[in-house]
Amino acid sequence: MSSEYAPTGAHGYGDPVPTPRNGAAVAGLVLGIVALLLCLTVLGAVLSVLLAVVGLVLSIVGLRRVGRRRATNKGVAVTGLVVNAVALLIAAVITAFLAVGLAYxxxxxxxxxxxxxxxxxxxxxxxxxxxxxxxxxxxxx
Known part of the structure; x- marks a missing residue:
């Protein structure tokens, strides 16, 4: 009993348009959070520099996807940029102090x-x- 004129979605509005995803921005934010948590430990400071750099690159890729209208979660990309930048700054300072302390x-x-x-x-x-x-x-x- 299907009719070619029958509505396809709920309440006759059609299927909702799927929201573009931005996996790069989400991955960048997750790496930023991990890097921020690791940089607060002495042994994790050096590793968190690497994680923060990779997270920063992924967040930039995610932000560029938003700019090209291939994704919509600009907030996640911007938050990833900020968290990675803060983690990179803190980890770099801790790593520098460790290097100076070791040399001393x-x-x-x-x-x-x-x-x-x-x-x-x-x-x-x-x-x-x-x-x-x-x-x-x-x-x-």
Missing amino acids: ALDNGGSDAWSCLVDAGGDQAAVQRCVDDLDAGTAGR
Whole structure:
């Protein structure tokens, strides 16, 4: 009993037009959130730089899709840009502090202390001597 004039959608309005999706913007936002959470940990700061850069690129691709009218979720793309930029900034600052701190530690007896601890192996008395020497400022000398 189908008629060629029968309505196809609910209430006779036809099928709704599907909204274009923007997977690049969503992926960029997700990577930005992960990068932001990781950059707050010391070990994750370096990894979050990489994630934030990839998320930034994906957010830019998503924003360009919105500009070409291939997607409609501009807010997700802009939020991804902001979150990735903030994560990249925080992670870069933390990574720089880690690099400067490591260089300072190595220049000020850190490598001698490390060598002393490696040479001590599992001998607890030798490890304690290394700690005592480090406190006295003469580690490995």
